[in-house]
Amino acid sequence: MSRFSSVLTRRTGAVFASAGLVLAGAGLTALAPTATAGVTTPTVHCVLPVGQGEGTGPQTMDVTLTPANAAPGSLVHAVVTLGLSPVNSTQTLSNIPTTPSIQLAMSGGATGTVTVTGPTIPINTTAGQPVPIPTYAGDFVVPSTASGLVSFTPVRTNTQTVVFGGTYQTPCDVVSGATSIGTVNVQGPGSAQPTLSSPTGTVRPGYTLNFAGLGWPTGQTPTVDVCPVGGGACVVNPITNSTLAVSAQGALSGTGTLAISGIPNGNYNVTVTAGTKQASSPITVQAFVPVPGVRNGTVNPTSGPVGTVVTVNGSGWEPNSNVSLTAVDGANGAVSGSVNAFTTPDGTFTGQYTISAPTTASIRVREGANPANRTFVPFTVATAPPTVAASPAVSYRNGVVTLSGSNWPGSASPTAALCDTAGNNCNAASLTNSTLTVSAAGALSGSVKVAGSVTPANYTVKVTAGGISATTPLTVQKHSISLSPSSGPLGTKTWITGDDFADWAWIKLYGVNAAGQKTGDYNYAAADGAGNWITWMYLNDPTTVRIVAEETFNSSIKASAPFTYTP
Numbered sequence: 001m002s003r004f005s006s007v008l009t010r011r012t013g014a015v016f017a018s019a020g021l022v023l024a025g026a027g028l029t030a031l032a033p034t035a036t037a038g039v040t041t042p043t044v045h046c047v048l049p050v051g052q053g054e055g056t057g058p059q060t061m062d063v064t065l066t067p068a069n070a071a072p073g074s075l076v077h078a079v080v081t082l083g084l085s086p087v088n089s090t091q092t093l094s095n096i097p098t099t100p101s102i103q104l105a106m107s108g109g110a111t112g113t114v115t116v117t118g119p120t121i122p123i124n125t126t127a128g129q130p131v132p133i134p135t136y137a138g139d140f141v142v143p144s145t146a147s148g149l150v151s152f153t154p155v156r157t158n159t160q161t162v163v164f165g166g167t168y169q170t171p172c173d174v175v176s177g178a179t180s181i182g183t184v185n186v187q188g189p190g191s192a193q194p195t196l197s198s199p200t201g202t203v204r205p206g207y208t209l210n211f212a213g214l215g216w217p218t219g220q221t222p223t224v225d226v227c228p229v230g231g232g233a234c235v236v237n238p239i240t241n242s243t244l245a246v247s248a249q250g251a252l253s254g255t256g257t258l259a260i261s262g263i264p265n266g267n268y269n270v271t272v273t274a275g276t277k278q279a280s281s282p283i284t285v286q287a288f289v290p291v292p293g294v295r296n297g298t299v300n301p302t303s304g305p306v307g308t309v310v311t312v313n314g315s316g317w318e319p320n321s322n323v324s325l326t327a328v329d330g331a332n333g334a335v336s337g338s339v340n341a342f343t344t345p346d347g348t349f350t351g352q353y354t355i356s357a358p359t360t361a362s363i364r365v366r367e368g369a370n371p372a373n374r375t376f377v378p379f380t381v382a383t384a385p386p387t388v389a390a391s392p393a394v395s396y397r398n399g400v401v402t403l404s405g406s407n408w409p410g411s412a413s414p415t416a417a418l419c420d421t422a423g424n425n426c427n428a429a430s431l432t433n434s435t436l437t438v439s440a441a442g443a444l445s446g447s448v449k450v451a452g453s454v455t456p457a458n459y460t461v462k463v464t465a466g467g468i469s470a471t472t473p474l475t476v477q478k479h480s481i482s483l484s485p486s487s488g489p490l491g492t493k494t495w496i497t498g499d500d501f502a503d504w505a506w507i508k509l510y511g512v513n514a515a516g517q518k519t520g521d522y523n524y525a526a527a528d529g530a531g532n533w534i535t536w537m538y539l540n541d542p543t544t545v546r547i548v549a550e551e552t553f554n555s556s557i558k559a560s561a562p563f564t565y566t567p
Contacts, residue, residue: 038181057086109148304409309467409466
């Protein structure tokens with residue numbers, strides 16, 4: 001048996017392997033009783049960490065509460081001494097950081113559960129002896145709604161230890177025989193209570209909860225307890241990744257993630273405590289349960305060459321757990337390595353996988369190593385590289401360019417950028433109004449518009465989809481036109497100014513619709529010796545969305561500007 005797995009045994013001799021030494025122990029000291037001291041010896045059931053075993057037996061609990069009289073919402077001090085625990089240590093270890101706690105159920109003048117947590121202290125263990133938990137002390141807040149004599153009865157102890165590089169919990173639940181260890185007489189008006197806004201209704205383990213409120217004490221670190229409605233042992237470490245804080249103005253804010261394990265389905269009160277202030281709200285915890293043998297998955301894109309990055313989505317999986325993604329061949333044999341994705345509290349996931357093997361036929365999604373909980377999502381490897389072509393290949397600022405191609409990852413979402421002639425120094429903002437799509441068969445189609453700020457020069461257009469890119473040349477000429485006005489009702493007379501055309505060139509002007517086809521609007525102009533010109537046009541065709549100016553004897557030289565019809 002390893003050093004890690006042989007720490008604990010029953011006192012009767014049965015071995016309980018455990019990493020944590022995290023269990024209720026034997027008290028080392030006793031304090032003189034005060035007005036509300038009490039002793040009980042219930043039967044407790046202890047569950048060792050990491051699935052290493054369980055133990056049941058009697059344990060004495062001696063708790064002293066002060067003061068005997070308290071106001072609602074005030075602090076009560078508790079001193080706790082525990083008797084022998086049902087388990088022994090099998091090894092001698094030194095300086096194990098240990099944090100003990102006890103939960104007390106209230107009855108009479110209040111209901112619910114309070115927790116007394118002691119300081120973290122180093123303990124030493126001796127093989128064959130109970131783990132020694134020294135007498136410890138801590139405070140809890142009397143509920144603001146309490147009134148009259150409140151009785152306290154133990155329902156659980158917990159020991160948190162840090163050993164062998166891990167943090168472990170050993171809860172010991174009271175199963176029978178517990179009696180009250182004391183009372184506190186709650187009387188008088190309570191202090192003003194804070195407000196709390198937190199999730200209500202149904203939540204799942206792993207959900208992130210948002211908290212907010214006013215009237216909280218500054219300089220205090222808020223803590224969160226999750227306890228069953230109607231009483232019973234509270235959840236051990238119910239919240240992870242807490243960001244709760246109180247501002248200088250007393251405003252509570254922050255989030256906390258509900259633990260992914262240790263919270264059975266049921267109704268709970270979520271209680272936030274900061275200093276002597278507390279507030280609660282109800283929740284119902286209901287874990288997602290997948291349908292046995294039913295696991296769903298999709299990939300996007302569904303095809304593409306080697307190097308394609310696919311997005312894998314799934315639903316109906318075990319929540320808050322790992323799934324592995326692996327490329328397999330037609331016989332479902334693995335052809336490349338695996339990557340992991342983590343499911344949400346609702347049993348969904350999103351992961352990415354890079355296709356590296358030409359024999360890939362599908363992506364296998366598997367829940368852990370369970371062959372029953374898996375699915376295969378088809379993927380087709382394209383053997384030809386993707387292509388892209390621009391029409392026209394010579395455009396101008398604000399010109400619309402149609403792009404087409406083949407062999408792209410099926411149904412991928414393409415993007416386009418304007419790059420230098422080597423395909424580097426790309427700028428996506430230089431190409432706007434993209435309508436690019438890739439069909440399920442891998443056909444690229446759509447158009448982009450050259451931004452008006454682009455400097456005339458030779459470029460390449462780079463299209464990227466599914467992690468794969470291809471380029472095509474594009475020349476942007478310097479010619480430009482402007483409209484004044486650029487919008488108006490049918491029949492608007494707009495003045496059109498052109499710059500940087502050929503000296504003394506004849507210019508024809510025409511409208512185009514959204515598909516780039518000529519409309520019924522047209523006119524002509526003549527450039528001066530510097531290539532500049534000005535003319536006007538009445539716009540009477542309701543389908544016109546843009547005016548194009550084109551040199552009559554050199555149709556490759558053109559420019560355009562948009563026009564918008566308004567009521």
